[in-house]
Amino acid sequence: MLPIRIEDADDPRIAEFRAIRERDLTGREGRFIAEGTVVLRMLSAAHQHGTDFRAEKILLLENRVGGLVEVLAEFPPEVPVYVASGEVLDRIAGFHLHRGVLALGRRIGQATAGDVLEGLDASALVVAAFGISNHDNIGSIFRNAAAFGADAVILDQGCCDPLYRKALRVSVGSVLSVPYARGGSACDVLAALAERNFAVWGLSPSGKTEIRAVPPADRMALITGTEGEGLPAAILATIRTARIAQAPGLDSLNAATATGIALYEIAMAQGRL
Structure with a gap:
């Protein structure tokens, strides 16, 4: 899927990424925020190996997309990839996100x-x-x-x-x-x-x-x-x-x-x- 550009920090499509420092999603219906390139790679590997973790959407700084083409290709096509400028991304996150890589993930089931x-x-x-x-x-x-x-x-x-x-x-x-x-x-x-x-x-x-x-x-x-x-x-x-x-x-x-x-x-x- 081609990246979808986000121009407005209040765009409902990226609502889960807003103010992530104050409202971390962990513990909320099994969803979580993955931050950084290394963690994104591990999330893509989880998809490949059929583990209990899945990505629901990805949000990137616009200049990070080129270096992540191969990693993004490993996610299923139904996982949307959103991109934004640094200014918009910082407004979304609520702080300066220098890594510029976020994903919304979900854990399927809870093992004892x-x-x-x-x-x-x-x-x-x-x-x-x-x-x-x-x-x-x-x-x-x-x-x-x-x-x-x-x-x-x-x-x-x-x-x-x-x-x-x-x-x-x-x-x-x-x-x-x-x-x-x-x-x-x-x-x-x-x-x-x-x-x-x-x-x-x-x-x-x-x-x-x-x-x-x-x-x-x-x-x-x-x-x-x-x-x-x-x-x-x-x-x-x-x-x-x-x-x-x-x-x-x-x-x-x-x-x-x-x-x-x-x-x-x-x-x-x-x-x-």
Whole structure:
């Protein structure tokens, strides 16, 4: 389809892109805003591979179209592509959109933790997060999961939505490629993992086993807690715990950083890398 030019920021055809910073679409009927070229490529790949994500429309800065011809060609012809000048695009978005690339996406269906775990092989590596509300951390956890070959990410109901625009951008689109589920309590997630014979390890500065000494298993799950308090004592008491050695003077690592280090070690132990 040829790009459709938008001259008016109030054009109803691009209403979903208006003031996206104030009215992010995540959590609203499964729709989300994808921002940037890399995330657009991941969304096009999702179409190609038949995943649960689809694009509904695309909005571009006029001078970005030429460099995205091949990517745009991968979307179905019924997905409209709108273009606008920088001035109009900034009025639509409500701020200066220097990337000049937006897409409205939709997630089809909402998988449960059980659904995702049931689809995994006998050898599997899963990341689970409890109560993480920082969008940067959620996005980085997904990026780490993709980088180190994790098979899925499981989030409890206390975690923020990974389809929030900033989380999706920080993940460089990995939210669209790594299978995940969000919902239920931490206890529900732990029960689902136990029922499927996962060796569960919780990350904590006071963990009993140094991460490099964690014995590999066919099915492993790595649990990360909140940015400030970490995993609750009640949770730590029910699972095996691992720590990451660090120099004295700092009490803990950022949740996403800790997850990345631990994932690398476990993926190496499982022979994934």
